[in-house]
Amino acid sequence: MKTLVIISHPDIMESGSQQYLLSSIPDNKDITVHHLESLYPDFKIDVEKEQALLKEHDRIIFQFPYYWYSSPALLKKWQDDVLTDGFAYGKNGKALTEKEFGLIVTIGVKKEEYQPGGREGFSIDELTKPYQALALKTKMTFLKTLPIFQFSYLTEDQKMTLLIRYQQYLTQEKDDSLEAREKWFLQELKSTDLSKLNEGDQFILEQTIEFIEESRDTIDELKIVLDQMN
Amino acid sequence: MKTLVIISHPDIMESGSQQYLLSSIPDNKDITVHHLESLYPDFKIDVEKEQALLKEHDRIIFQFPYYWYSSPALLKKWQDDVLTDGFAYGKNGKALTEKEFGLIVTIGVKKEEYQPGGREGFSIDELTKPYQALALKTKMTFLKTLPIFQFSYLTEDQKMTLLIRYQQYLTQEKDDSLEAREKWFLQELKSTDLSKLNEGDQFILEQTIEFIEESRDTIDELKIVLDQMN
Known part of the structure; x- marks a missing residue:
């Protein structure tokens, strides 16, 4: 776009x-x-x-x-x-x-x-x-x-x-959904130029990306469980 | 104004x-x-x-x-x-x-x-x-x-x-009342330069002014009658 x-x-x-x-x-x-x-x-x-x-x-x-x-x-x-x-x-x-x-x-x-x-x-x-x-x-x-x-x-x-x-x-x-915003944040974080950051900040950034991706996995799993209950 | x-x-x-x-x-x-x-x-x-x-x-x-x-x-x-x-x-x-x-x-x-x-x-x-x-x-x-x-x-x-x-x-x-519009028409008609009109049109214009003024008198009289009835 x-x-x-x-x-x-x-x-x-x-x-x-x-x-x-x-x-x-x-x-x-x-x-x-x-x-x-x-x-x-x-x-x-x-x-x-x-x-x-x-x-x-x-x-x-x-x-x-x-x-x-x-x-x-x-x-x-x-x-x-x-x-x-x-x-x-x-x-x-x-x-x-x-x-x-x-x-x-x-x-x-x-x-x-x-x-x-x-x-x-x-x-x-x-x-x-x-x-x-x-x-x-x-x-x-x-x-x-x-x-x-x-x-x-x-x-x-x-x-x-x-x-x-x-x-x-x-x-x-x-698209204002949680998923769309999440996707946007991941995209922004991943396109950050790591070489400009010090090691500590690089680590935090990598951890943040991992955290968001894990949350998404958890949300997706919960949805599957919910779907099976219905 | x-x-x-x-x-x-x-x-x-x-x-x-x-x-x-x-x-x-x-x-x-x-x-x-x-x-x-x-x-x-x-x-x-x-x-x-x-x-x-x-x-x-x-x-x-x-x-x-x-x-x-x-x-x-x-x-x-x-x-x-x-x-x-x-x-x-x-x-x-x-x-x-x-x-x-x-x-x-x-x-x-x-x-x-x-x-x-x-x-x-x-x-x-x-x-x-x-x-x-x-x-x-x-x-x-x-x-x-x-x-x-x-x-x-x-x-x-x-x-x-x-x-x-x-x-x-x-x-x-x-003021959108009948009276305000009437006043406006009278003002406009009266300020018309009669010398520019032919005799027939002059006559019509004068008659129109008289007619509007007479209607106003009639309306005013009717209002008085109505007020007395209340």
Whole structure:
């Protein structure tokens, strides 16, 4: 699976959350990071190039700070210019069909305000309906949104958990089961470059992999026993 | 009441619906029409000028063609640049408080598609939630949206009805009662320049005004009778 992360942020170098997320993206040929403001500071978008890029990927992600309950303007311009009739929808417009489409949104306000009675009054799921409608129109599968509330207030532990959620969002096959997550962790652990670790850490990593595989064996055995009981 | 119509349309001269609406706007010092793409073709917005303009008006209207369930990108840029913390919201950000805020949206697809099961899947009221949230945040009163579906398919009669709805949207005090609409019609009729009409039309216009005023008298009398019966 190839993932395209389209980032729109007018001031990405100054953004703690964007820099944190970016620094965690593994050097992986299946992930393309694509920052619009760096490429098109004058708002003039190379439509053919963008359409070709979309075709090469299976999962399309919009990553942006939440400005007035939507993306920065350049991403909107990108939508209007690139997702044309005949390409993304309409007769013969099937280029995005069956791809996956997700949103990673950084938000300055706390989660509790996004509900009736809260200061923002509406939930993120309500406010992202234009994107849900886009997925419907282009026949893409809409993924659960990954909202990141008040990044700068997160503890180090919360940030680590976020990183894992983020990396899963980019690379984990769409399936939230224990087995899928387990498979993802094993894959990540096994692809770690052991030579960069000291001996102690190498040992811990190998033991972790063995532990996860053993748990899987135990779970599978328990399931067999349960099946025989029924 | 002063109304500011902020239009965002990248190709306004070629738009039949926009030209039709524009041509109907009366020469009225209380209505300011403000086309963003003419003013800021390079997406560089004069924030101070825009904020001053907002302050001078009581009703703020966004008028735009529906692109991906939202406005064209320049209006989004305008929102992000102009509606700043400290001006439109946040501590001391009270510049828009108690103003009215409405949307006039031209839409190429027919109304029936904007519902679950329809091709667009969501209603206009669902898709405009980001604007409703904006009104809430800036403490403006959100007006009923005026969606214009498939303008080019309208009959001449439907277009005339639309024009009246449009002009009411710009100038009628927020109140949908029969009395408010009546007041609006009388005002419009009375401000018509009679010298431009032929004698027959002048006569009809005067009779219409008399007729509306008489209906009002009748309604008022009936109400008094009803009140006495209770």
